[in-house]
Each structure stands twice: as C-alpha cells, then as structure tokens.
Amino acid sequence: MKKILMTLLSLTMASSLLLAACSNDSSAPASDNGNQAAPASSSDSGGTTAEANTAELLAGPVAASDMSKLPEQAKKRTDTIIVGLTDPSGAFTPYFHQSGYDGNVSSVLYASLVTVDDKGLPIPDLAESWDISEDGLTYTFHLRKDLKFSDGSPLTAEDVAFTWTILHDKAYDGDSEVSTVLRIKGGQDYKEGKAKSIEGITIIDPQTISVTIEKVNAKALLTLGGNVLSKAYYGKDYTFGSLDYIKKLHATPVGNGPYKLDKFIPGQEVRFIANEYYYKGKPKTEHFIYKTTEGDTWQFIETGEQDYGSFTATQDNIDKLKKLGFLNIVPSTGSSYGYLQFNLEHATLKDKKLRQALTYGLDRKTIYVDANQGGAQIANVPTAPISWSYTEEGINPYNYDPEKAKALLDEAGWTEGAGGIREKDGQKLTIHFIGSKSKGTDIFIAVAKENYAAIGVQLEAEQFADFNALSSKFESRDFDLVSFSTPMLIDPSDGVSSFVNGEVKGYDNPKVKELYDKGLETTDIEERKKIYKELYQVINDDAPYIFTSYRKSVYAYNGRIEGLNVSPFRGLATSLPDWSLK
Amino acid sequence: MSTYLLRRFLYMILILFAASLLIFMLYALMPGDFVSNNMKLTAERKAELREIYGLSKPVMERYFNWMNNAFHGNFGYSLAQQKPVLTLFNEYIWNSFLLAVTSTFFTWLLAVIIGVIAAYKQYSWFDTLVMIGIFAAMSIPSFFIGLFLIKMFAVDLKWLPPGGMLTTGSNATGMEFVREVVDHMMLPVIVMTLLGVGSLTRYFRSNMLDVIRQDYIRTARAKGMRERVVLYRHALKNAMLPAITLVGFELPGLFGGSLIIEKIFNWPGIGQLYMQSFTVRDYPLLMGFTMFIAVLTVIGTLLSDILYHAADPRVRL
Numbered sequence: 001m002k003k004i005l006m007t008l009l010s011l012t013m014a015s016s017l018l019l020a021a022c023s024n025d026s027s028a029p030a031s032d033n034g035n036q037a038a039p040a041s042s043s044d045s046g047g048t049t050a051e052a053n054t055a056e057l058l059a060g061p062v063a064a065s066d067m068s069k070l071p072e073q074a075k076k077r078t079d080t081i082i083v084g085l086t087d088p089s090g091a092f093t094p095y096f097h098q099s100g101y102d103g104n105v106s107s108v109l110y111a112s113l114v115t116v117d118d119k120g121l122p123i124p125d126l127a128e129s130w131d132i133s134e135d136g137l138t139y140t141f142h143l144r145k146d147l148k149f150s151d152g153s154p155l156t157a158e159d160v161a162f163t164w165t166i167l168h169d170k171a172y173d174g175d176s177e178v179s180t181v182l183r184i185k186g187g188q189d190y191k192e193g194k195a196k197s198i199e200g201i202t203i204i205d206p207q208t209i210s211v212t213i214e215k216v217n218a219k220a221l222l223t224l225g226g227n228v229l230s231k232a233y234y235g236k237d238y239t240f241g242s243l244d245y246i247k248k249l250h251a252t253p254v255g256n257g258p259y260k261l262d263k264f265i266p267g268q269e270v271r272f273i274a275n276e277y278y279y280k281g282k283p284k285t286e287h288f289i290y291k292t293t294e295g296d297t298w299q300f301i302e303t304g305e306q307d308y309g310s311f312t313a314t315q316d317n318i319d320k321l322k323k324l325g326f327l328n329i330v331p332s333t334g335s336s337y338g339y340l341q342f343n344l345e346h347a348t349l350k351d352k353k354l355r356q357a358l359t360y361g362l363d364r365k366t367i368y369v370d371a372n373q374g375g376a377q378i379a380n381v382p383t384a385p386i387s388w389s390y391t392e393e394g395i396n397p398y399n400y401d402p403e404k405a406k407a408l409l410d411e412a413g414w415t416e417g418a419g420g421i422r423e424k425d426g427q428k429l430t431i432h433f434i435g436s437k438s439k440g441t442d443i444f445i446a447v448a449k450e451n452y453a454a455i456g457v458q459l460e461a462e463q464f465a466d467f468n469a470l471s472s473k474f475e476s477r478d479f480d481l482v483s484f485s486t487p488m489l490i491d492p493s494d495g496v497s498s499f500v501n502g503e504v505k506g507y508d509n510p511k512v513k514e515l516y517d518k519g520l521e522t523t524d525i526e527e528r529k530k531i532y533k534e535l536y537q538v539i540n541d542d543a544p545y546i547f548t549s550y551r552k553s554v555y556a557y558n559g560r561i562e563g564l565n566v567s568p569f570r571g572l573a574t575s576l577p578d579w580s581l582k
Numbered sequence: 583m584s585t586y587l588l589r590r591f592l593y594m595i596l597i598l599f600a601a602s603l604l605i606f607m608l609y610a611l612m613p614g615d616f617v618s619n620n621m622k623l624t625a626e627r628k629a630e631l632r633e634i635y636g637l638s639k640p641v642m643e644r645y646f647n648w649m650n651n652a653f654h655g656n657f658g659y660s661l662a663q664q665k666p667v668l669t670l671f672n673e674y675i676w677n678s679f680l681l682a683v684t685s686t687f688f689t690w691l692l693a694v695i696i697g698v699i700a701a702y703k704q705y706s707w708f709d710t711l712v713m714i715g716i717f718a719a720m721s722i723p724s725f726f727i728g729l730f731l732i733k734m735f736a737v738d739l740k741w742l743p744p745g746g747m748l749t750t751g752s753n754a755t756g757m758e759f760v761r762e763v764v765d766h767m768m769l770p771v772i773v774m775t776l777l778g779v780g781s782l783t784r785y786f787r788s789n790m791l792d793v794i795r796q797d798y799i800r801t802a803r804a805k806g807m808r809e810r811v812v813l814y815r816h817a818l819k820n821a822m823l824p825a826i827t828l829v830g831f832e833l834p835g836l837f838g839g840s841l842i843i844e845k846i847f848n849w850p851g852i853g854q855l856y857m858q859s860f861t862v863r864d865y866p867l868l869m870g871f872t873m874f875i876a877v878l879t880v881i882g883t884l885l886s887d888i889l890y891h892a893a894d895p896r897v898r899l
Contacts, residue, residue: 002654071740080751087858091664098662098862112871173634180627250664266673268851269750288807291750293848306750468614468863487622501624 002093006389035039060333064559065326071304074326080287081561081570081579083308084297085134088270088290091250092261093234094227094244095167096178105270105290106227107573109150109255111279113141113160115227119388120335120490121525122221126155126228126256126279130221139224140210148277149230150260157209162231164211164224166199169451171243178211182215218520218528219491227565230254255277258283258577268292284563284580286333307561308572313552314373320570327556328564334553335379335384335568338368338485339545340433344506346480348427353412355543358431358481359398359403361455362448369548371443379547381536382495386568388525389492389532395540398523403434405455414456422456435483437465444483483548491568492532495519499539507544590887594880609868610641616661616863620790636662636834648869658866662859665866670855675748678839678851682768686832697786698818701772720780728846735769742768745848749891756854770847774840785828786826789821796820826893830886832879877880 052198085104091097113127120339124130127141147155165179168190171499179187186199200212213220217528220238237245253261258280259272274287300306302324311317313331321329342349342358349355357388368376409429410421417423422432431452435441445461452459462479464470474482489495493516498504500516515535519528539545557564563578616622617631630636636647651658657667700709719727736744743749745858747766754762793799794817802812852871859867891897 077751082750087854089663089665096664098664140714171634171698175623175627180624247659247664265748265850266670266678267854268747271751287751289751292747293745299737303740303744303747460599467861468612468619471618472613540680 020538024313024533032517040487046075055078061328061330062322064326064328067324067559069173070558070560071302071326073303074307078581081285081308082289082290082291082306084293084300084306084355085270085290087267087292090266091244091247092253093250093266094229095163095172095174096246096250096322097174100105104571104573106253106255106261107571108259108272108288108290109253109261110225110227110256110257111255113143113228114221115574116222116490116567118386118567120386120569122225125225127225131224132221132505135523136216136523137214138210139220140204140208141225143207143209144279145207146281147196147256147279149233150255150257150275151230151233153230153254153278153408154231155230155256156227157261158204158206159228159231160209161203162235163229164201166229166235166238166243167241169243170242173243175362176366179225182217182223185212185214216521216523216525219266219493221523222490228256228327230256257573259288262287278577280577283571283577284536288579301556303453304558307558308555309557310553310555310563313371313375313454313554316373317375318554321554321556324505325555326559328434328559328561329556330552330566331552331554332550332566332568334387334580335489336486337379337382337489337550338376338384338483338548339379340548341482342482342543343477343482343506344504344544345477345565346506348429349429349480349505351412352542354414355453355546357405357408357412358452359543359546360401360408361451361457362546363451364548365397365400367444367447368440372440374407374552375523376549376551379550381540381547382499382545383492383532383536384495384550384568387489387495389529389536391533391536393533397496399452402455409455409457416456418455418458421458428555429456430439430460430480432478432480433459433461433482434470434479435461435463436467436470437463440580441483455508481546485551488569492528496532496535496539499544507542509538509542511538512542567578590884594884597880598873598876600651602779602873604647605740605872605876606645606869607641609863609865610644612863614863616865619862639764639884643652648866652873653782657870660850660859660864662862662864663855663867667866669829670867671754671852671870671874674850674855675837675839677849678853680763681767681770681774681840681843681849681851682836682838685771685778686836688771689782691780692775693782694780694818694822697783698790698813698821700783701787701790702813704791716783719776724777725846726774727776728843730771730772731769732846738748742766744825747847747850767846770849772835772841773847782828786821789824790817793817793821823894824892826889828886829889830882833885834875838875838879882898 014034043062046293060076068204086101087099088101088105089097089099090219091099092109094103094110096207097103097106111126112124114122115125117123126143128144129142131140131142133140141160143155143157143160149155164184166172167174168184168187170191170193172179177189178184184198184199184200184500186195190198191194194483202210202212204210211224234246234249249265255261255275256278258275258278260275262268262271262273269292270290274283274288276282276285291300292375293300293306297306301309304326311321318329321327344350344356364378369378376383378397380392380395381390412424414422414424417428421428423429429517433445433448435444441463443465444571445459448460449459462472462473470482473479486495488501496512496516496519499507499509500513512535515531515538519531519535520527522531540547555566560582562580562582563570563575567574568573584774593639593774615632616635617628617637619630623631629638639647642775648658659665659802660667660670663670696712700712703709732744735742743766745766746868747757748754749766752762799812802816807816837852839851839856841853843849844851844853856868856871858864859871
C-alpha cells in the first residue's frame with residue numbers, strides 16, 4: 001500500500017512538474033530573427049527526485065546498444081524521419097513569424113547566405129564567399145552560381161536586395177535586426193518614406209551584391225547573411241508601407257532550403273518533402289516531419305512514433321534512454337546562460353563587496369548541478385562554454401565559501417545583529433528575491449535561504465506563475481535579486497549587451513562600455529577573443545549578476561539515422577540534408 | 583412566449599456588451615502585452631511595434647475599435663499565429679468539439695443507465711460498488727488517469743496510439759482515416775467520460791430516487807405493469823426533466839476545449855491554443871475566444887429555458 005501511495009505521489013508530482021515545465025517553456029520569449037532556431041521541443045519530466053546524484057554524466061555520445069528493440073512503428077517508415085517540435089503556428093516566412101517554433105520550420109525551408117559552424121564562426125551557405133572592406137563598413141557577398149528557389153526560379157542579388165529592403169518597411173513588425181540594430185546607409189530614409197530605395201545596397205551583378213553600413217558592427221555579417229526571400233514571389237504585391245499581403249503567403253512558402261513544405265496540419269504536423277533545387281543536391285531522405293508535441297515526448301520516443309527528442313541531462317533521463325536500446329544518445333550544452341540579477345539601484349547592492357559575498361555565499365553546485373542530477377554546469381561568465389569566446393582564464397570561479405563571504409561582509413561593514421541577521425546603520429540585510437514559479441526556483445529558494453542564513457543574510461522570496469507578472473514586478477524595480485535566463489546567444493556581444501544598453505539599471509562601468517564597443521568594432525576573431533576575455537574578467541569581478549548555470553541536455557535519436565549532427569546555434573537544419581535511414 | 587423571447591434577447595445583448603467590456607478591460611489591464619514579452623527588443627523598437635499594433639492607444643479607444651471591427655465580422659489577426667482569428671478557430675475548434683461531443687454522449691448514456699439501476703437497487707452491492715467507483719474516478723486528477731492509461735495501453739501494451747489525432751505522416755483517407763481518428767480518440771474520450779460520469783450519475787440516481795417514491799409510480803405498479811415499463815417509461819421521463827437544464831450548460835463546454843486533456847494526449851484542440859495565447863498576451867485571439875464562449879454560454883442558458891418549457895408544460899415562461 002505504502003509503495004502504491006509513493007508511486008502515486010511521485011507520479012502526481014511528476015505530472016504537476018510537467019505542467020509547470022510546459023507553461024514555463026512557453027513563457028520564455030520565443031523570439032527569432034529568422035536565422036536562428038530554438039532547440040526542438042525538450043521534455044523536462046522524469047528528473048523529479050531531488051536526491052543528489054553526482055555520478056559521472058554522459059561524457060560523449062553513446063551508440064544504440066540493441067537495435068532489435070526498435071518498435072515496429074519506426075521500422076515501417078523507410079523514407080520518412082519524424083522530429084518533435086512544440087508548436088509551429090503556420091507562419092513560415094522568415095523574418096515575419098512571431099514564434100521561435102516557426103523559426104525552426106523556416107530554417108528547414110530556407111538556407112541563409114552565411115551560416116555558423118559548431119563554434120559559432122561564420123561559414124558560407126548560399127553565399128560562396130564575402131569580402132569586407134578595409135574600414136569594415138562595406139560587405140560584398142558573392143552568391144553561388146545557379147541558385148534556385150523551390151519553385152525552380154533563379155535566386156539572384158535582386159532577391160537579396162529585396163529581402164534587406166522589405167525589412168526596412170515602416171510596417172515591418174518582426175524582430176530582424178537588419179533594420180533596427182545595423183544601420184544600413186540610407187535605411188532610415190527609406191523607412192521614413194524619403195527615399196525609393198536604400199542607398200547603401202548596390203547590386204553589382206546578378207551574383208554579387210554589396211551593402212554599406214554606417215557604423216562598424218561585428219554582428220553585421222551574420223545579421224545580413226540571413227535567409228533570402230524571393231522577390232518574384234514575396235515582392236509581387238509589395239507597395240511601401242503595407243505588408244498585410246504577406247500574411248496570405250505565410251502558409252505557402254517558396255524557399256531555397258533542403259526541404260519544401262508539403263502540408264501543414266495545424267496542431268499536428270508539418271510535412272516536408274525533399275527540395276530537388278537545393279544547391280547541395282536533393283536531401284537523402286525524401287520526407288521529413290515536424291510533429292507537434294505540446295506536452296511530453298517520452299511516449300512518442302518509446303513507441304517509435306518520433307525519431308528524435310531532446311531531454312534535460314539528468315541521470316534518470318540518461319538511464320531511461322539507454323535502457324530503450326535503439327537510440328543514439330548525444331550530450332550537448334545550450335548556448336544560453338542563467339543568472340541572478342542584482343537590483344543595482346538599491347544603495348546597499350551598489351557595494352561590490354556585498355555582491356561578491358552573496359556570490360561566494362551561495363552553494364550553486366548544490367542548487368544547479370546536484371539537484372538537477374548533473375543536468376547543468378556552473379556559469380561564471382556571460383557566454384556559453386560552446387562559444388569561441390568562452391574562457392576560464394583569470395576568471396574567479398566563486399566556489400562556495402561561506403567563510404570568505406562572511407569576511408567580505410565584515411569588510412563591507414555589515415555586522416551581526418539580533419537573530420543572527422547582519423545590520424549596518426540600523427538596517428537589516430535582507431534580500432528580496434523574485435522568480436518564476438518552477439521546480440528550479442523552488443530548489444533555489446530552499447537552498448539559498450539556508451546558505452544565506454548561515455552568513456547572516458535573510459532571503460525573502462516571491463514567485464510568479466506568469467512570466468508577464470514577473471516582468472512587470474521587475475519593471476517596478478521592487479526587488480533585490482531576480483532570476484532569469486538569456487535566450488539563445490549567437491554572437492558573444494549578445495550575452496553582454498544587457499550590461500551596456502541600460503537593461504541592468506544602475507550598472508555603469510565605463511570600462512565595460514569601452515570593451516563592449518571595441519568587441520563590435522573589429523571582425524577579427526582572435527582580436528575579439530582577447531577583448532571579450534578582458535571584458536569577462538571585469539564583469540566577473542564586478543558581479544552585477546550571480547552567474548548560475550548552463551543547461552545541459554541530451555538528444556536521443558533513432559539508431560537507424562545516420563549523418564545527424566545538432567548545431568548548438570542552428571539546431572537540426574544544418575545537418576538535415578545529410579540524414580539518411582539505414 | 584414571444585414577448586418572453588424578445589425580452590430575453592434584449593437582456594442577452596446587454597449582458598454580452600457588459601461582458602465584452604469587462605473581458606477587454608481584464609485583458610488590457612493585465613501586466614505585460616504582446617510586445618513586452620520579447621526580451622530581445624530595445625525600448626525604441628518596442629514603442630514602434632506598439633504603434634504598429636495599436637497597443638499605444640488608450641484602452642477605451644482600443645475597445646471601441648475592437649467592437650467596431652467585430653460588428654463588421656472582423657475579429658482581427660492573431661499576433662502570435664499571424665492568421666485571422668476566425669480561421670484559427672475553424673482549424674482548432676472542431677477537433678475539440680469532436681472529443682467533447684463524443685465524451686458527452688457517452689457520459690450521458692452511462693450516467694442514465696447506471697443512475698437508474700443504482701437507484702432501483704438502492705443500497706445493493708451494485709449501488710455501493712458503483713458509488714465507490716464513481717467517487718474514485720471523480721477524485722483522481724485527469725492528468726494522472728491520462729498518463730496512466732498512456733503508459734498502460736500505448737507504451738506497454740501498444741494497443742492504442744500514445745497521442746495526437748492521426749498517425750504521424752499517415753495519408754489515410756475515407757474509412758481508414760475515420761478508423762485512425764477513432765483509435766486516437768479512444769483514450770482521451772475514456773478519460774473525459776470517467777471524469778464526467780460521476781457527478782451526472784449521482785444526479786440521475788437522486789432524481790430517480792425522488793421519482794420512484796411518487797404515488798403515480800405506485801399506481802403504475804399496482805396496475806400490474808411490467809417493472810421495465812414502469813421504470814423507463816414512467817419514472818425515467820420525469821427524472822430526466824431537471825437534467826434538461828443541464829443540456830444548455832453543456833454548450834460552451836462542447837466548444838471550449840480541455841486544456842489538460844489536450845495537453846496530455848497531444849490533441850490539436852482550442853484549449854491548448856488559448857493557453858499559449860494567454861502566455862504571450864495575444865489579445866485578438868484571447869478576446870475573440872472568450873467572447874465566443876460568452877455568446878455560447880448566453881445562448882446555452884436561453885436554450886435550456888426553452889427546452890425546459892417544451893419538456894414540462896407546467897413551467898411557464
């Protein structure tokens with residue numbers, strides 16, 4: 001009886017967590033600028049035991065151990081691969097969709113001019129090569145020969161120019177940075193209706209196009225090098241200032257990627273068929289399907305209805321996946337980081353020593369690594385370990401050290417008062433924490449309360465079930481510490497922009513601003529590495545954030561698939577043309 | 583009757599107006615809007631987008647705009663899904679309806695049969711067992727039964743598909759297609775029926791118990807009628823009367839979708855869509871859907887009043 005009760009209890013817990021996890025996932029801003037894709041749907045259920053398990057995690061890929069366990073359902077499919085995706089909405093035009101999941105779909109339908117390798121460095125895609133002028137302001141792209149759209153029409157520099165131009169329309173409501181962050185010469189005039197075309201864009205010949213920007217920007221290459229829209233198709237009805245017509249084309253995309261859209265069944269699946277006009281040649285597998293899986297994906301993986309799934313890298317999940325036998329399992333780390341942001345407008349938190357003390361005094365390993373069964377890694381810099389800018393050189397790891405924290409607090413003038421809580425000038429040291437309502441936050445609060453009590457700091461926690469409610473509390477500035485996580489980061493500048501653009505209110509370090517600008521003013525990677533190293537050292541010492549963790553995940557896929565590789569920055573789409581079924 | 587209808591109709595219009603204002607205010611005053619969700623945008627870009635979407639206008643002006651468009655049959659574009667709201671409804675609501683209508687049918691069928699038998703054999707072992715079973719079904723959360731059934735029938739036994747509405751990638755047509763959908767519907771319908779049948783059975787049982795003790799039942803029996811006829815022709819008819827009011831209230835439920843069931847069984851229904859729109863504050867969709875349910879609710883109550891009158895001439899309108 002007791003056992004049944006326990007099973008019931010744990011199942012109930014698992015399910016409520018599952019629900020919490022789902023609502024959590026969808027609250028994350030699913031923004032996308034057309035050339036990046038959120039990782040395919042991941043499942044968080046399973047790892048519910050809070051038991052600290054420090055057993056060694058998956059160090060490298062594990063191949064399927066027993067293909068005889070492959071379910072009948074999967075065996076029956078000979079020319080189709082199925083991957084889960086949380087919720088594509090049907091707006092498949094790059095730059096124009098509002099949901100990151102539609103970005104996943106369009107990344108299969110469209111290739112970009114420039115893409116990135118596994119380190120985040122630019123490599124050619126539709127553009128064979130590119131030149132950057134001496135002053136770093138003019139970019140010239142050389143397109144491959146004989147490029148074609150999926151309807152067989154040719155892709156030329158005209159189409160590229162059209163794509164950049166339409167993003168400057170005043171009615172454009174997507175989040176492409178081409179018109180907002182980059183300053184293409186004459187772009188603003190076009191947006192205001194003062195010019196008929198954009199001055200900075202020059203078509204040299206059908207295979208060559210150049211563009212001039214006003215200010216050097218290291219992100220320009222990738223921002224400009226996005227997907228290309230067909231002018232003949234998307235530009236047919238275009239007049240300046242009205243883009244409503246494009247909504248009608250969302251469901252019938254004309255792309256240039258490895259696959260073309262076969263059929264979209266809302267809420268169920270997106271079916272693709274190999275594109276014979278793809279420049280690298282027709283993909284090896286004829287059919288590809290993104291299956292909408294809103295909740296759990298386990299049952300679809302287990303029954304073979306789905307060939308690929310991504311899971312949090314907890315020991316439980318890994319063991320379960322290994323037991324299934326017919327899956328190849330590969331560990332991966334995401335390109336985002338989690339952090340706790342201090343409210344630097346509060347006088348007490350302006351003191352660097354206090355912030356450092358609070359970092360030393362927090363047992364991040366227990367909270368983020370052990371409680372997650374190893375499904376995460378401790379972060380200390382604002383970039384992901386997979387990025388080329390990642391470094392540990394000269395970085396303080398802030399290992400958990402309550403004694404050091406106490407010493408720093410003493411130095412900062414906070415002395416022990418009544419009830420063991422430190423005081424300064426009659427003011428108690430309490431930290432007001434806000435965060436979302438999730439399993440991770442629950443663990444944080446439980447452990448952090450104890451950690452901080454031990455160094456004489458009182459933690460008051462408040463949780464919000466709805467992401468908007470949390471952000472409005474954040475806007476009201478009534479907090480000391482808030483828990484957030486970044487979206488997927490491509491360029492290292494994405495991870496540090498919040499320190500200079502006023503998002504971290506009250507943080508003002510001229511050195512950080514200088515290094516940030518310097519980091520964007522050159523396109524030389526080695527040079528940039530040095531700049532970011534220095535920048536990370538400064539931020540790491542300043543501690544405007546307590547960096548928390550990098551989420552680790554494992555992806556598992558059917559052992560029959562060959563040639564699969566997941567780019568941490570671009571997801572599945574880059575290797576998709578090479579996938580084949582054994 | 584006709585003056586009654588006219589009066590009711592006027593009330594309905596008033597109620598709907600008040601409801602629309604209330605709902606609009608509720609959504610408009612919630613913290614956050616569609617733009618604020620996106621953390622990657624700069625403050626300037628956010629202001630630009632609010633201008634494009636009309637979110638920067640005063641709330642009352644936005645409300646009148648919405649009303650004006652709605653009267654012209656235009657319920658707006660969903661911001662997140664980039665499609666007209668009505669198209670989205672059409673894509674998702676019928677899937678929810680299919681589940682709801684099937685499970686409602688089975689719920690009522692089972693509830694009537696079990697309710698009558700349980701009442702007739704009050705305190706028998708059948709009655710006791712049924713009541714225990716019903717309470718168990720009512721008190722176990724739907725997601726638990728759902729996950730349990732998936733584990734048992736889909737993952738372990740492989741008798742039924744684990745979720746969705748179609749086998750992924752299937753090109754079935756005609757009877758094959760129907761068969762596939764029925765297979766996929768089986769588990770969610772079972773769960774929804776299990777959850778709903780409890781309260782309804784108890785309702786029928788207690789109505790039946792009331793009726794069975796009436797004098798005319800005794801008279802019918804005294805006439806020497808067969809027990810079956812007494813039960814089903816004389817007693818059940820009257821026991822069903824109060825239930826007719828419930829029919830009208832089922833109406834919004836038929837189209838409203840079920841968030842939890844749809845999530846667990848990966849069913850492409852409106853409940854899921856609504857929940858997502860809520861998290862991203864997709865006003866046109868939220869507004870459209872909530873108003874749709876409000877209209878159905880109002881119509882449903884009217885319908886049950888009329889039905890009640892039709893079924894029981896003693897009730898005067």
